Amino acid sequence: MQTSHQDVRGGSSASLFVDLYEMTMLHAYRECGMNGVAAFDLFVRTLPPERNFLIACGVNCLLDQLENLAFSDRDIGYLSTLGLFPQEFLENLRSFRFTGDIFALEEGTPFFANEPILEVIAPIGEAQIIETLVLNQVGLQTLLASKAARVVEAAKGRPVVDFGGRRAQGLDAAIKGARAFFIAGISATSNLEAGRQYGIPVVGTMAHSFIEACATEIEAFSSFATVFPTTTLLVDTYDTLEGVSRVVDLARELGPDCKIHGIRLDSGDLVSLSQQARSILDGAGLHHLQIFVSGGLNESEISRLLAADVPIDAFGVGTDMSVSMDLPAFDIAYKIVEYEGVGRMKFSPRKRTLPGRKQVFRHYAGGMAESDVIARLDSRQSEGTALLKPVMLGGHRLGPSPPISDIKNRTSRMLSELPRALRTVAPAMTPYPVIIDEELQDYEREIAARVATL
Amino acid sequence: MQTSHQDVRGGSSASLFVDLYEMTMLHAYRECGMNGVAAFDLFVRTLPPERNFLIACGVNCLLDQLENLAFSDRDIGYLSTLGLFPQEFLENLRSFRFTGDIFALEEGTPFFANEPILEVIAPIGEAQIIETLVLNQVGLQTLLASKAARVVEAAKGRPVVDFGGRRAQGLDAAIKGARAFFIAGISATSNLEAGRQYGIPVVGTMAHSFIEACATEIEAFSSFATVFPTTTLLVDTYDTLEGVSRVVDLARELGPDCKIHGIRLDSGDLVSLSQQARSILDGAGLHHLQIFVSGGLNESEISRLLAADVPIDAFGVGTDMSVSMDLPAFDIAYKIVEYEGVGRMKFSPRKRTLPGRKQVFRHYAGGMAESDVIARLDSRQSEGTALLKPVMLGGHRLGPSPPISDIKNRTSRMLSELPRALRTVAPAMTPYPVIIDEELQDYEREIAARVATL
Known part of the structure; x- marks a missing residue:
């Protein structure tokens, strides 16, 4: 009946909402002594032609899930049946908690390609194991709000x-x-x-x-x-x-x-x-x-x-x-950008990732957004409004979820600050300008050169 | 924390997975003394051009949900805040259970337009209140299996x-x-x-x-x-x-x-x-x-x-x-077809429903399916294999869900019995023949004539 009852409640353990490879990587990171801090970015690679902008949504729900992430006896019992993991690893899972920091766009913020919706800063195994949950949950609400x-x-x-x-x-x-x-x-x-x-x-x-x-x-x-x-x-x-x-x-x-x-x-x-x-x-x-x-x-x-x-x-x-009929999915990605303080990237065709931690600055003129700049976190670039804000530190959210009416009102205000030409059902003639800051471009070249020698 | 924890478990009460109008209709049926038995059909109106057939899936999960359907204190507490329902109605909800019968295609059965995936036979309020759950849940797995x-x-x-x-x-x-x-x-x-x-x-x-x-x-x-x-x-x-x-x-x-x-x-x-x-x-x-x-x-x-x-x-x-990218949703419908023994239909353009309870007969030649006949339940038509089978009587399922490997094997066998021309990624040149039995056509005309005088 336990299973049936779970089904009735639409129910699934978020802690096992994990792809097997995340669990095997968690084990491999530990076996290899890789306990360093990683940064992972959640972002959309390209703005789909069907959308002039996207709206960040779902982060507050994700934070609730991350605060409560824990492997139950039932979860661990299941994992032990797979015959892939030693008992010690499974026992350690009992005390697993997400202890990382998260920086995120406020829910309702319009955003564009390559801008992090959120950055996860955590011991690499923790950042890795939440991959599928983060993509699915923030992806869903972002897709549907947009x-x-x-x-x-x-x-x-x-x-x-x-x-x-x-x-x-x-x-x-x-x-x-x-x-x-x-x-x-x-x-x-x-x-x-x-x-x-x-x-x-x-x-x-x-x-x-x-x-x-x-x-x-x-x-x-x-x-x-x-x-x-x-x-x-x-x-x-x-x-x-x-x-x-x-x-x-x-x-x-x-x-x-x-x-x-x-x-x-x-x-x-x-x-x-x-x-x-x-x-x-x-x-x-x-x-x-x-x-x-x-x-x-x-x-x-x-x-x-x-x-x-x-x-x-x-x-x-x-x-x-x-079902977001004209765009039932988009190219949302959750990628490592830094490990132990050093930027990371891959070279897979059409899947480049901007290395290192970042900030997104929105520039306004007369109360209207006119361009964004994606910059390194420690960039000299400091004009504009910084959009990524801390929402979780050490696994604890910095405050409760705001009332949904406040999120709705803020969304309405932020949408009204977008150029009028973007707020159309038809594709915008001119895309919103998103600039990759020069320092970040330099850093990308530097990391690319380093990676090419590996 | 209750809400947060619910969220963590992906969690939602299936009992409140109800559109408000189903709850108001449940109340109205009772107030109007309408406690008769209704039959509702779940079916797809037209076979989408992207699919040569569909595969029934998800019924066993639905049966678990229906067996466990019950309104909790929390559910009733929420409904009372809406100010729409008298206290007596809300109190009665505490003892609400689904007590109906269900006849369904076995999971994994290929099917076509207008063939009932399942029929629900229940007091009308019960059949009505599960509408959104049935559509969503059987719709999801049927869409994705297909x-x-x-x-x-x-x-x-x-x-x-x-x-x-x-x-x-x-x-x-x-x-x-x-x-x-x-x-x-x-x-x-x-x-x-x-x-x-x-x-x-x-x-x-x-x-x-x-x-x-x-x-x-x-x-x-x-x-x-x-x-x-x-x-x-x-x-x-x-x-x-x-x-x-x-x-x-x-x-x-x-x-x-x-x-x-x-x-x-x-x-x-x-x-x-x-x-x-x-x-x-x-x-x-x-x-x-x-x-x-x-x-x-x-x-x-x-x-x-x-x-x-x-x-x-x-x-x-x-x-x-x-996400079933090329077909993220289909025209799946859950419609009343009979109330108190009399067939029902509406005339909304492109939304006609075949009235009365039905059976689907699949005709085979040399082990291969060659046509289906949709007939009245009590039809003289009795050749072919009857595809709709009882799976729940009086709110109790007739047996546990078969092992998933059995469902998978049966699906494979039933697919292998479909005409080869349908089992292609490209659209089939000739659609699979689905015949509406003449008695059912007569009955449709009879009910249409009766309804036209209302």
Whole structure:
């Protein structure tokens, strides 16, 4: 039952969310006496053509996971079955804790290619063993926040709600996705677990199945509005415009007691249906009833609808946002950049890594970001705002996660400081300037020359 | 700390993995006295052009979740904060259990558009509240198994291992994905948690970081092979062919004690590098060293490599398979088809649902599947093999989950019974015939006519 119960809770031990090679390397580092401090950078190698910027997200969740990382008896019992590790190594795992430092972009910070989202400074085995967890978890929320910002941009101030839990790739993606969406500007989620865990507002209307199970559509509307007077009624089960007329009938019947919030369209030609529905509602004096649309929406479709000047008050967005359909993964990497104070790099084609510890400086003019500089940590470069900040020292986070509304507000402010040309659904004509500081370029050449002699 | 610890365990309550509207409908059904039995079908509306078939996967995991579904004090405490539900409803949730029946395709069964992956028969509120969980969980593993089968097909018998946990969309996708990949024919995973939870073989080599942290590449190889004599050495950190030569040097030094399993190439032109590497190894008499490749692989790239007749022994596949890159979501739906013995359907454009309970019959000739018939449950149609089987009655599963190796073997057999023309990476010229039985078509017309009068 232990396994079953784990499954029910969507559950997995983050401590064993490790690729086998990280565990074998941990053992090999110890056997080789390599206990020095390493620096690893998490970054995206190239900005995908589908994105004008990315949004750092998920670091606070990762810090919780790292603070609580520990191998249970069950974990160690499993590892012993592999026949790869001596008993002494397995016993030592019992006292394993992550004791490193982490410097990171604040959640919600827009960033670009090659800029570290975070730097991990820790004994090399510790920095190595968290590799898969860091990539997966910060990658997920960064991917999804970056997608949602586009949907929010397209909606031009109209509320967008997350309906995607059912199509997200698993429970973790749905729940942490709702968090990332909210941070990126979404108003609410339909997912109760995300609401509970992160304090995100939850919303919902009704499903076609409720209407189909009732004897008639009008009975379904009437029953539901009796139980939930401020509901939004779903009108496209049989004939959308007849459905709207039935909402009008119900509103007339309820008279001044009518508190119905609005209607939802979930299929068909949303341009003409929303216009005709608005016309029917207005004709009945129901100007205050909102029109909410859903069904296959994404940033392009929302842009198309709004370009047609549709009377739509809010959008429900699911699948496309939840799996980041146009960009379901990106080239996020977690790479060693320094060991025992010396920069490290590899020469694998198209996989070069900037060596050494770094800082990212954002330069502003008139309150607007105009360029970033990636520099060595101890660089003379000191103008601009340093974006990488300490968030964990010695394995302890420097403070609790900020309230999610604060993260959301800061994200909104940081997005508003990006050049307007980047905040578009279409690809930006001119990329945002990211400069590799000369000292860092010199250092890269120096390390490359050193490595070439190995 | 409760929340943090939950997070660490990748953790989420499956019972609150519910869209708000399912909870409000559960309440409304009760308030309206609608306690009748409903049937809901899980199915894919159209076979995506990227897939010649899909593979049912994840049902056994879902059954575990449904058997253990229960609302905790914490869940109910959260729901009460929403101010939407009366205390009596919330109190009743404490005793909520899923008590329904489920009929499903066996895991690993190839299926096509409109064929139910499973049917849920339960009091309508119970069938409704599991909607998001069913869609998300069976959808995830079905999506990923269907993708992995293509990768396995492309590899033409060479082992494929799952390296994708780092790029999967979250912990749940990575771990259940490894399960789905294994069922679909993958040999092993790098993810230890998936290995522990599902008994999947785990594999791993070494990372570039190990090599970069060591003073020299040869020292790294030598150290690692001392700790893990049967290792696979990663040769592309600096210069791939020099890396191969260093493996040869190490093998010569170790002499007859050399147990090195092989080398891994992770970048560059894998055709010419694998050929040159093979030539270097063979030239040194190391014919038994295997060549393992990874880095940006998918079914197309593997097909391209094998078409070039490369000397590659095994493939590590990550990102593309883990997010089902070419098809990150599909049009999977969970729809009411019957309530209180009467078929139900909606008329929303392109969203018609076949009403009533069903069975899928697969017809074979000479041991090969040649067509499917979707029929009414009580149909006279009785030839062929009935694919939907009872797996849960009254909320209790009919048996434990079969060993994963049995599911994998059955999957392999069922795939081998599909027409050869479907088992290709390219789109099949002729789709597999799926016939809607005439009685079911008549019933659809009958229900449509009835609904049109509502």
